[in-house]
Amino acid sequence: MPADGKITPSTLSVKDLPWQIFWDKDKCTLCGKCTAVCPVSAIELGVFRKRIVEPALGIAEKPRHDYRIYYGIRQRTDPAYRCVGCAMCTMVCPNDAIMPQRSDEANKLVFHMDRGGQPRRRGGRRNVGGTILDRIKFIRISMLTDPALDAGRHEFELRTLLGRVLPPEDNLAFLSSNGWIPPVREIYPLVIGGMSFGALSPNMWEGLQMGVAYLNDELGMPVRICTGEGGCPPRLLRSRFLKNVILQIASGYFGWDEIIHAIPEMKEDPCAIEIKYGQGAKPGDGGLLMWYKVNELIAAIRGVPPGVSLPSPPTHQTKYSIEESVAKMIQSMYMAWDFRVPVFPKISATSTTLAVLNNLVRNPYAAGLAIDGEDGGTGAAYNVSMDHMGHPIASSLRDAYLNLVTVGRQNEIPLIAGGGVGKSGNLAANAAALIMLGASAVQTGKYIMQAAAGCLGSESDRCNICNIGQCPKGITSQDPRLYRRLDVEDVAQRVVDVFLTFDTELKKIIAPLGRSTSLPIGMADALGIDDSNAARRLKIKYVV
Amino acid sequence: MSDNLHRTISGRENGTRIESRVLEERIQRAVADGCRRLEVEAFGQHGIGGRLWRAGDDPVHVRITGHAGQRVGAMGYANTTIEVLGPSSDDVGWLNAGARIVVHGNASNGVGNAMAQGKIYVAGNIGARGMTMTKQNPRFAPPELWVLGSVGDYFGEFMAGGVAVVCGVEAQDPENVLGYRPLVGMVGGRVFFRGPIKGFSQADARLVPIEDADFAWLVENLEAFLTAINRPDLLQDLSRRDQWQLLRARTAQEKRGRQLMSMADFKVRSWEAELGRGGLIGDLTNLDRSPIGLIVSGDLRRYVPVWENRKYLAPCEATCPTGIPVQQRWQLVRDGRVDEAVDLALAYTPFPATVCGYLCPGPCMQACTRQQSIMAPVDVRQLGRASLAAGLPDLPEPSGRKVAVIGGGPAGLSVAWQLRMRGHEATVYDLSGTLGGKIASVIPSSRIPEEVVSAELQRVREVIPHIHLQQKLRRADLAQLREDYDFVVIATGASKPRMLDVPGRERLITASDFLADAKAGRARVGERVVIIGAGNVGCDVATEAARLGARSLLLIDVQEPASFGAERRAAEAAGARFRWPCFTREITEEGVVLADGERIPADTVVISIGDVPDLDFLPETVAAERGFVTVNEFGQTSDPKIFAIGDIVRPGLLTDAIGAGRRAAEAIADMLDGKRPSANLQQVIDTRRVKLEYFDPRLTDFEDLDHCGSQCSSCGSCRDCGVCATICPQAAIERIEPDDGEFEYVVDADKCIACGFCAGACPCGIWNLVENDPLV
Secondary structure (H helix, E strand, C coil): CCCCCCCCCCCCCHHHCCEEEEECCCCCCCCCHHHHHCCCCCEEEEEEEEEEEECCHHHCCCCEEEEEEEEEEEECCCHHHCCCCCCHHHHHCCCCCEEEEECCCCCCHHHHCCHHHCCCEEEECCCCCCCHHHHCEECCCCCCCCCCCCCCCCCCCCCEEEECCCCHHHHHHHHHHHCCCCCEEEECCEEECCCCECCECHHHHHHHHHHHHHHHHHHCCCCCEECCCCCCCHHHHCCHHHHHEEEEECCCCCCHHHHHHHHHHCCCCCCEEEEECCCCCCCCCCCEECHHHCCHHHHHHHCCCCCCCEECCCCCCCCCCHHHHHHHHHHHHHHHCCCCCCEEEEEECCCCHHHHHHHHHHCCCECCEEEECCCCCEEEEEHHHHHHCCCCHHHHHHHHHHHHHHHCCCCCCCEEEECCCCCCCCHHHHHHHHHHHCCCEEEECHHHHHHHHCCCCECCCECCCHHHCCCCCCCCCCCHHHHCCCCHHHHHHHHHHHHHHHHHHHHHHHCCCCCCCCCCCCCHHHEEECCHHHHHHHCCEECC | CCCCCEEEEECEECCEECCHHHHHHHHHHHHHCCCCEEEEEEECCCCCCCCCHHHCCCCEEEEEEEECCCCCCCCCCCCEEEEECCCECCCCCCCCEEEEEEECCCECCCCCCCCCEEEEEECCCECCCCCCCCCCCCCCCCCEEEECCCCCCCCCCCCEEEEEEECCCCCCCCCCCCCCCCCCCCCEEEEEEECCCCCCCCCCEEEECCCHHHHHHHHHHHHHHHHHCCCHHHHHHHCCHHHEEEEEECCHHHHHCCCCCCHHHHHHHHHHHHHCCCHHHCCCCCCCCCCCCCCCCHHHCCEEEEECCCCCECHHHHHCCCCCCHHHHHHHHHCCCHHHHHHHHHHCCCCHHHHHHHHCCCHHHHHCHHHHHCCCCCCHHHHHHHHHHCCCCCCCCCCCCEEEEECCCHHHHHHHHHHHHCCCEEEEECCCCCCCCHHHHCCCHHHCCHHHHHHHHHHHHHHCCEEECCCCCCHHHHHHHHHHCCEEEECCCCCEECCCCCCCHHHCEEHHHHHHHHHHCCCCCCCEEEEECCCHHHHHHHHHHHHCCCCEEEEECCCCCCCCHHHHHHHHHCCCEEECCCCEEEECCCEEEECCCCEEECCEEEECCCEECCCCCCCCCCCEECCEECCCCCCECCCCCEEECHHHCCCCCHHHHHHHHHHHHHHHHHHHCCCCCCCCCCCECCHHHCCHHHCCCCCCCCCCHHHHHHHCCCCCCCCCCCHHHHHCCCCCEEEECCCCCCCEEEECCCCCCCCCHHHHHCCCCCEEEEECCCCC
């Protein structure tokens, strides 16, 4: 309530807000930690005047009244200071006296988050819970028909191929005619998807890289991680860890001059080059790194001056047709490493996925196709893009795979699926479902943020403030005051935990299917779903 | 050989192999019949020799010739000894519960699978998955598997108890006597082996030294094994302790600690060893990136509290056209320095009692933050009236710089007063015979006691010695003054009444004439008075007319009357009526004729539709627009040496005129000092920072100055209440008194966690929580 009692159309009460702070006066010790930690200053100390009126029994005397003043925690209702539900207040409260709760009332704030005519922007992903991947079951259990395998004790070959696998006759022809065949990598099928240095804090980025390095060096798991668009620290470019890295090039080309400068000094080739044409979270939209996140460090890595906003255009500017996009970019990127490094494009899942795929199939240099579904995450995008733009990954991937089957090339051009993998926490099950629908590998980002760094975001529009640099966990902030909350080693360890768990769970899924010698890519006869329309669409079994 | 104790049972009858079920029936019947030594000619039948419980505790010996089928001795009992004279098929001793089984050849896959008790001796090699899922039941001795040669792949999977001994004699795979991936999932038991191996499940088992007792047990039982398989000759060779190794299952506790490098070690040995000190970006930044907690102090705070005392204007101060810092005066009252509070007014106005105490409508009180909660504003009038006794400050020595002020009304006296306060000499010229302009001449005495005005005018005379009354100035005179003085300030007001251009206008009495005459005791009114123009001056006319005996008072206006406040209330109390819209067509002897022909009878008609300035005496260099002089923000006209203030610029309140005088004087003083005049850029405080919750909302009357002072929330100026220091959960706020006699609240950054409680609790809105300077 404004002090002068006047309201504007955007004056809201606590009741109108989606996240409401519940504060317990009796428990509160007024320690100040909740207001100190709140990332968006949604709570403040309030001065309250309490009136006590005490009429005498039988109204025998004149009623007495008195005022008491007390202090408490008050929620601000100005949309600019809305509670985002992160519950950091709850985390620091020594007395469990405070907690945000989701309102039981329809969200009124949503109508007032565009003040100044600026549509809402946020981080996170599509604010709709669940995914059809969660509903896919693995129904083909090896009961006596095949030797059942023990996930814990059998040996499994889970590695997948990234790169163009030409038919033997083509390979031989290539080899004899020009002494070259497309490079192919054996990698772990779960790839950490592109999250840029800039979108992520230095500690988060380094933690992910260190965890991946550990998985490779200490556990022999060839896990790969994509840089996202924002360059790559010079030291990493010149280290042996570069083999773990998929370098992304996108429409802003940020950091690429630094990468080019580093090529002569590289000890290792990068795993691959991902050309980002689109992103599932915000199809048709580019990066939105705001100036306040572009400090000297980010600027150095991206090769720009500090303090400038770094939007990436929605499209690559010099590519005017699908043929050009594919042929020109793939050729250029191959040349940079003397044709030793696989190059593949990443697109938003779309009803036109097949057009891209068909083009790639004709191009023997295309090392794969990454398809990113509507549930992909992002550090910053327009809310409308996140919530309403995009195509679910399941059917887009399935169409692509079955199309390859039709032309007999399903084992030649790997499909990499992403976008909401592990959205509800079912990382291995979602990944296995996509693999059996036809993915050679899956990419995941937000699951890693949640599991490896404790990201609080959720589809109930909790937190989702990655874009403003105030991440309460320090994951997406460039402010040392915030990102130092994140311990690099802890993140690395959690990455290791996540992959070890994933590894066991994936085996728990594929072992009962009787598979251990290769990833069950496209093994859709093992899949069922309790929705006949979905079953028909995905060409899997309908089971109830 | 077929007596009661001995029986030979063939697996074939009439040249045909009998079913396993039938053979089993015959074996069981033989045992039930008392037979204790059986010879079975096997033809691949299943499970021979198991389950012979019908013999009770009597030992039963089963010799198997021919082709033993799968699961020889399955579910064997402790009373049973089985000898297979040749090789054996899969799962020898499956689920063995105590039988001693000797295989005099090789055994294929699954030897001892799920065995819980008993012993299996194999005189050759065995196939895959031997000794898997074996148990040890604490009620019985552990099961044993003895293999003379080597074992196949996946040996000991899920092994949960028992002892396996692999002698490695004439091993099928001399390079690896334990096969591929042995002991995966082993949780219990021991494996003695002799010969080379190619690894085992490190996660599940470990090599341990062979203790004396272990070896004694091995040698003792080895002899029994070798005897059973008819190879006692090997005993000496196999008794060489240094050839044996022992594996045992890791305990659950041992398994928990995986033998992996810690991440901290990895960072040092691998990560930074490759990348360099500081890891990934150590070459790009020296920033400390080590972990910190959620609640931090010092430089790590995202916000810092700032004590913004007097950074912002209080609404009262900001609204007062004169610019009196009202809230500071209340602070002085609270501090017990009432005299200073009173005296302070004279630094801003020569008429604190007259104007603040009586005549001002009080914009300061209208703006009082308390009004936002519909609480009674602090009563400034009490302070104003008390200012009658205000003592003059010591006046500075004259600077020798001179300013002519034309007009001795509130604006002129204000500028002259302020100039004198700044050491400059001001000479006031006025047309009339009395000083004070409207204050002295036209404001009804009902609204202010005469002695208040005269006392304050007397004080003015003490400050401004050069006052020339009854000086009619013409254009030439002004030009001369402009030459003689450093500056000229025109403050002649708007004293020329606006008239209606209607027939009979000569019958109209102007409001100013009427009020001046009334005050001087010269005025006469008829019974019926019509006042054209229902503003506040019209109301004053009505009030005075009533005092002088008028019976009927009508104020007419072309629009809804703009009158308000004390004047309006006084007129209404005197019985005045208001009518609008009324357009006057003519004034006649009978009264007022309106445009629509209506005639309003009147004995006296007063015109009160405002006054306009007389600009005739101004030089050409002074620009005017629509009858008023145009000036800049400091009151300077288009002639830089000439200022104009008060109603000659814009009609306004007394306080507007006084304030314009003060601002003009400041600008002139600055310019006399050779400086550019500076405007006050202070902003008014955001009143949401002020906490009215500390005050009684039911208060309607203020008893005295002290009471007023106590209820002022002192917007933007620290009350020195100490609430901030008390509420601070970290005890980070301290009150200090630097040498200048002032006080200050300061924050210890090392204690402060930037909770903002100080800002949240401060009644005056002094504390602010601002973003800390970026670290990068």
